[in-house]
Amino acid sequence: DIVMTQSPDSLAVSLGERATVNCKSSQSVLDSSINKNFLAWYQQKPGQPPKLLFYWASTREFGVPDRFSGSGSGTDFTLTISSLQAEDVAVYYCQQYHKTPLTFGGGTKVEIK
């Protein structure tokens, strides 16, 4: 199984400041034949199901604000919120969909400082 490791477990950022979440996979999720990373990011707010933010590591889902960005390739990935807003308080998960069993990172809780 591909193990996904997120860091940090939680972080507190002031409103308007940058928040960075890291995700590392135990093996590459890059399919070099199509040059696509099978890595997704989700946002989960309390009492709600997860919401897809990014797929192919950096393709923003429709409607996701452009203060959110996804980057990385191979085994190392980053989710960045360039200017944290109050509505961004949530837990963020990465997931690889390269091979079954699909696997999630442990989650990163983002709070306001």
Added chain:
Amino acid sequence: EVQLVQSGAEVKKPGESLRISCKASGYNFPNLWIGWVRQVPGKGLEWMGIIYPGDSDTKYSPSFQGHVTISADTSIDTVYLQWSSLKASDTAMYYCARHASYLTDYWGQGTLVTVSS
């Protein structure tokens, strides 16, 4: 509009059986994978498995293989998650989720299963 509507919360005793459901609409149900994700209260997301309704091909996480059964009924565009003998450790929120080429893109609202004596 894609919608996944799950059945309501359940309270069961250890050893009982249970089947929860998820009705899909807004897309061609037989032709996309759909499956289940578990979330124990206060914990992270765990992928359980998926089914391709068109031919019933099923893939399970080793962590859940043998303990749950995923099935689908294409006549009513519904996917099921079933237990034959529940344990207290099965207490969790269960989400159904559509998988487009394995990408988990749409989620149901969740079904809370509580197993307690």
